Amino acid sequence: MSHDALTQPRAVLGPGQAPDAAIDVVDLVKQFGRNRALNGVTFQVPRGSVFGVIGPNGAGKTTIMRALLDIIRPTSGHATVLGTPSRNAGPELRRRIGYLPGELILEGRTSGRRLLAHYADISGPVAAGHVHELAERLGFDLDRPVRKLSKGNKQKLGIVQAFMHQPELLVLDEPTSGLDPLMQQEFLKMVREARDRGQTVFLSSHVISEIQQAADEVAILRDGRIVTINSVEELRTTAIRHLRLVASGIRPTDLAAALGALEGVTTLECTVTPAGDAEAVATLSSEIAPFLQAISTLQLKDLMLEEPDLEESVLKLYSAPMPAAAAAGLARHADAQTDVTK
Amino acid sequence: MTAVQDRARNVRRAPLPLFGKVFTDSWRGLLGWALGLAAAAFLYLPLYPSISGGSGMQDIIKNLPPELIKTLNYDQIGTGAGYAQATVFGLIGFVLMTIAATSWGAGALGGDEESGRLELTLAHGVTRVQVAAARFCAIAVKILALSTLTFLAVLTLNDSARLEIQVENLLGTSLMFGGVSLLTASVALLGGALSGRRIGGIAAGAGVAVVGYIFNALGNQSASLEWLHNVSPYYWAFGNSPLSTGADPTTIAVFYALSLLLAATAALALRQRDIGV
Numbered sequence: 378m379s380h381d382a383l384t385q386p387r388a389v390l391g392p393g394q395a396p397d398a399a400i401d402v403v404d405l406v407k408q409f410g411r412n413r414a415l416n417g418v419t420f421q422v423p424r425g426s427v428f429g430v431i432g433p434n435g436a437g438k439t440t441i442m443r444a445l446l447d448i449i450r451p452t453s454g455h456a457t458v459l460g461t462p463s464r465n466a467g468p469e470l471r472r473r474i475g476y477l478p479g480e481l482i483l484e485g486r487t488s489g490r491r492l493l494a495h496y497a498d499i500s501g502p503v504a505a506g507h508v509h510e511l512a513e514r515l516g517f518d519l520d521r522p523v524r525k526l527s528k529g530n531k532q533k534l535g536i537v538q539a540f541m542h543q544p545e546l547l548v549l550d551e552p553t554s555g556l557d558p559l560m561q562q563e564f565l566k567m568v569r570e571a572r573d574r575g576q577t578v579f580l581s582s583h584v585i586s587e588i589q590q591a592a593d594e595v596a597i598l599r600d601g602r603i604v605t606i607n608s609v610e611e612l613r614t615t616a617i618r619h620l621r622l623v624a625s626g627i628r629p630t631d632l633a634a635a636l637g638a639l640e641g642v643t644t645l646e647c648t649v650t651p652a653g654d655a656e657a658v659a660t661l662s663s664e665i666a667p668f669l670q671a672i673s674t675l676q677l678k679d680l681m682l683e684e685p686d687l688e689e690s691v692l693k694l695y696s697a698p699m700p701a702a703a704a705a706g707l708a709r710h711a712d713a714q715t716d717v718t719k
Numbered sequence: 720m721t722a723v724q725d726r727a728r729n730v731r732r733a734p735l736p737l738f739g740k741v742f743t744d745s746w747r748g749l750l751g752w753a754l755g756l757a758a759a760a761f762l763y764l765p766l767y768p769s770i771s772g773g774s775g776m777q778d779i780i781k782n783l784p785p786e787l788i789k790t791l792n793y794d795q796i797g798t799g800a801g802y803a804q805a806t807v808f809g810l811i812g813f814v815l816m817t818i819a820a821t822s823w824g825a826g827a828l829g830g831d832e833e834s835g836r837l838e839l840t841l842a843h844g845v846t847r848v849q850v851a852a853a854r855f856c857a858i859a860v861k862i863l864a865l866s867t868l869t870f871l872a873v874l875t876l877n878d879s880a881r882l883e884i885q886v887e888n889l890l891g892t893s894l895m896f897g898g899v900s901l902l903t904a905s906v907a908l909l910g911g912a913l914s915g916r917r918i919g920g921i922a923a924g925a926g927v928a929v930v931g932y933i934f935n936a937l938g939n940q941s942a943s944l945e946w947l948h949n950v951s952p953y954y955w956a957f958g959n960s961p962l963s964t965g966a967d968p969t970t971i972a973v974f975y976a977l978s979l980l981l982a983a984t985a986a987l988a989l990r991q992r993d994i995g996v
Contacts, residue, residue, distance in 0.1 A: 482835030
C-alpha cells in the first residue's frame, strides 16, 4: 500500500519525544445512583503506544472510555485527551478520536457502505478508498444490509468506522469480541500498524490473551479501581508457569523439601516415576533465574517449563482480596507511573 | 514507517449530514404517512355532497347524543368547512399526524439513545445541540410536508366535493394543523431527551395531544368546563373554526415559536445528561 500524499496533518511523535500523554486520567470517579462505577482511577497513556485495560465485566472499562468521549461526565476527577479536557469537549476533539463502543448497535436498514459514508460525514476526513481498503483487509462485504450481518461482521464494520479517518487516538471497547481467531490476528496487526504510524490505541478486553500481543502496557481494573499497571513483559515475568521436572538420584521427599523451600513454588507434588526417578509438578510464580540456579545441582532427566499463563495470573489478581492484589501490583504500578511520565 | 496520508484531500462530505440522514432513514415512513393522510382526505371529503344534500344523514346526526356531537365537532358538519374540519383536520388527519409526530419526536433522541445508536453518533465530530437541532428541523420539514399534502388534497377536492372552503382559510388551517402537530413532536422530543427512552417521549407527546383533545371535548360540553379550552392546544388550533372563519396568524406563530422553545430545551437537556446509562 502506498500513500501518495505526504503532508502530515500533525506532528507524529516518536517514543521519548512525547511531551504530553495522549490520555491523562486523574482520580476519575463516577457514581451512578448508589453504585460507584469508577473509584478514583488514575493512569496515563503515552502518545504512540498501545494501552490495554482488562478487567471482569462491570469493572468500569466502558465507563472510562465513555468518559473520555464525553458521552458520560465523571462525578469528580478529570480526563485530558490529546491535550484537551474531555468534559464538554467540542467536536474537534472527537474528530481526532476513533471510537468503537462495547455494545455496538448499528442502524440496520442501510448498507455498510452507506452507514460508513454517514459516519465519515460527521467524522474526521476519510481519505478516498481507505474504507474499501480496510473492508477488504477484514474480508467484509460493504454492500450487504447491516441487519443481515453476523455479530462478527458488524464488529468489523465498527472497527472500520473507528479506523477509517486515521485518528490520533483509537478508543476501542472489547474490539475483538465476535471476531474469529484469524480476524483477531488481523485486527491486532492493524493495531500495531496504527502504533507504528504514531497513533495511540486504548483498548479493553476481559481476557488478556486477546490483547497481550498488541499492548505495550496493561492496566488491570477491578471494581472501579486500577489494581496494577504493568507492561506485558512485566506481567510475563511474574506470571504463573506450570513446571514439571524429573530428577534421578533423589528421593521424592528430598526433592519436595528442596523445591518447597524456593520462593514462588506452589502446588508442589512429588512422586516416584515407574523408572524410579523423582518427579515434581508445581507452579512457579517468581522469576525463573533463581529457580534454575537452585535446581542446577539436581541430576535432571527432564524439565518442562510452560509458557507463562497470563490469564491465570490475571484471574488471580481479579479474585484476590483487594489489599493483597494491590500490594502485588503496587510496586510495579509506581514504576509504571514513573516510566510513563519520563 | 508509513506516512500518514494527507487526509484533507479527496474528501467529499454530504451537506447537513445529520439532517439528511433522517430522510434517508425514514423516507419510507414519510411516504406511508402521506398516503394515509391523502387516503383520509380522498375517502371522507367526496362524501360531503351526499351528507349535506338533504339526505337522511343530517337526521341521523341530529339523533346522536349532543355530547357525542360536540366531542366529534359534528355540530358544524352542515358546512363544507365544518365537515372538512370535523373529519380530516379535527379527527382522522389529526390522529394520523399526532401518531407520526409523536413517534418521530420520541424516536429522534430518546429512541435513538435507548437503542444505543446515539452513543456512536455523539462519539463523532458533532455536538449534542447539533444533533438535536438537525433532528428537530427534519421533523419540522416532514410535518410541514404532510401539512402541505393535506392542503393540496383538500384543495383538489374543494370543487368536486362542493366544500366551498376559501383557499386562504385552508392555507391557514393547514399551517395550524402543522403547528399543533409540531408542538406534539417537540414535546415528544423533549420527553425523549429528558428520559433517554422512547417511551418517555411517547408518553409526553401523546399525553399532550390526547389531553388537549379531551380538554377541548369537555370544554365543548358546558360553560362550567369551558376554561379547559385555555389549556388545550387542540382548541387553540381549531376552536375558532379556522376553515370557515380564517386562522389567526398570531396563534399559528405561537405554535411554531413554542415548538422551537421546546426543541431548544430538549437540546439543552440532552447536553447536560449522561448518554446511554
